[in-house]
Amino acid sequence: MAIPRRVLADGVRDIAPILPGIVPFGMISGIAAVDAGIPPGTAMAMSLIVYAGAAQLATVQLIVTGALPVVMVLTALIINLRFAMYSASLAPHFRHLPLRWRWPLAYMLADQAYAVAITRFTHGEHILANQKHWYYFGAAVVMWATWQLSSAAGIFLGANVPPTWSLDFAIPLTFMALLVPTLRDNAAVIAALTGGAVATIAAGLPFNFGLVLAAIFGIGAGLLAESMRHRHRNRHEANR
Amino acid sequence: MSSTSLWLTILAIGFGTFCLRLSFIHLLARATVPALLQQALRFVPPAVLAALVLPAILRSGGAIDVSPDNVRLVAGAFAAGVAWWTRNVLLTLATGMGVLWLFKAIF
Numbered sequence: 001m002a003i004p005r006r007v008l009a010d011g012v013r014d015i016a017p018i019l020p021g022i023v024p025f026g027m028i029s030g031i032a033a034v035d036a037g038i039p040p041g042t043a044m045a046m047s048l049i050v051y052a053g054a055a056q057l058a059t060v061q062l063i064v065t066g067a068l069p070v071v072m073v074l075t076a077l078i079i080n081l082r083f084a085m086y087s088a089s090l091a092p093h094f095r096h097l098p099l100r101w102r103w104p105l106a107y108m109l110a111d112q113a114y115a116v117a118i119t120r121f122t123h124g125e126h127i128l129a130n131q132k133h134w135y136y137f138g139a140a141v142v143m144w145a146t147w148q149l150s151s152a153a154g155i156f157l158g159a160n161v162p163p164t165w166s167l168d169f170a171i172p173l174t175f176m177a178l179l180v181p182t183l184r185d186n187a188a189v190i191a192a193l194t195g196g197a198v199a200t201i202a203a204g205l206p207f208n209f210g211l212v213l214a215a216i217f218g219i220g221a222g223l224l225a226e227s228m229r230h231r232h233r234n235r236h237e238a239n240r
Numbered sequence: 241m242s243s244t245s246l247w248l249t250i251l252a253i254g255f256g257t258f259c260l261r262l263s264f265i266h267l268l269a270r271a272t273v274p275a276l277l278q279q280a281l282r283f284v285p286p287a288v289l290a291a292l293v294l295p296a297i298l299r300s301g302g303a304i305d306v307s308p309d310n311v312r313l314v315a316g317a318f319a320a321g322v323a324w325w326t327r328n329v330l331l332t333l334a335t336g337m338g339v340l341w342l343f344k345a346i347f
Binding site: 022024037038039042045046049078079082083085087088090105106111170172175176187188191192201203215222223 | 241245246247248249251252253254256257258260261262264265266281282284285288289290291293294295296298299304312320323324327328329330332333336337340
């Protein structure tokens with residue numbers, strides 16, 4: 001099948017407004033890695049191998065505090081658990097594809113590429129089932145390239161400019177910028193508040209266990225809130 | 241951290257992350273995701289991202305500090321407001337860092 005250029009271009013067009021926000025994130029990721037003592041080549045490799053900004057930043061923070069490698073891996077994977085959600089959500093749209101397509105598409109999975117694609121697939125203008133992956137590919141590959149270039153720029157900057165300001169606050173700020181768009185309804189807000197509260201209280205626990213607890217309690221609180229909302233709504237409708 | 245353990249860590253994270261990304265796309269190409277699992281997964285991003293943000297803002301010097309003395313809390317609050325209204329990453333960053341430096345310079 002020839003490349004459906006229109007669909008591909010749509011993907012690129014739809015991710016374009018989001019790219020300016022990815023650039024500072026990538027740069028901070030690169031600068032932070034180098035500032036933490038990671039050699040530039042290794043930092044770039046991490047950016048290519050992991051390709052997950054939030055996890056990369058958390059890992060870098062843990063390197064600075066001297067955490068155990070096992071803790072770093074577990075922390076990173078908990079942070080990246082959301083990719084399983086994206087995977088579950090996109091899987092039906094890629095069902096028909098051979099493995100040689102599905103694996104690269106999976107590798108490029110990222111928050112914004114996912115958001116753009118799922119919006120188009122579920123609410124947007126119709127795309128032929130066998131062309132959907134082209135839309136996603138357009139968005140995902142442009143975002144991937146932007147991230148890698150920004151990270152490289154940050155790595156280069158970090159390696160050549162002495163760290164003058166404390167950029168470590170920039171890291172939680174970028175997490176915050178990622179968090180806000182996920183707060184789409186009350187249940188999500190409750191999940192966030194619970195996760196945040198548990199993480200804050202349990203911050204002293206060893207092995208970064210606070211994060212695991214926060215995830216468990218946060219998800220639980222979200223599910224509870226959602227089931228209570230359904231029950232309330234059903235009761236309300238039954239009483240009418 | 242030694243170079244070897246750093247590389248092993250990176251590779252482990254990379255491999256694990258790729259497995260997460262590939263999971264359903266590879267496996268469930270012919271099946272559907274159980275509803276409860278889908279619901280639960282939906283709350284992973286807010287719970288985990290908030291778990292990363294709030295301790296950094298609410299804790300100062302190793303303990304929880306919700307007083308106005310906590311500069312990060314103040315800066316974070318402003319940044320959160322900007323994030324909510326504009327959904328713009330650059331503005332959020334600029335606001336948070338700007339307020340932080342401003343307060344550090346003044347007080």
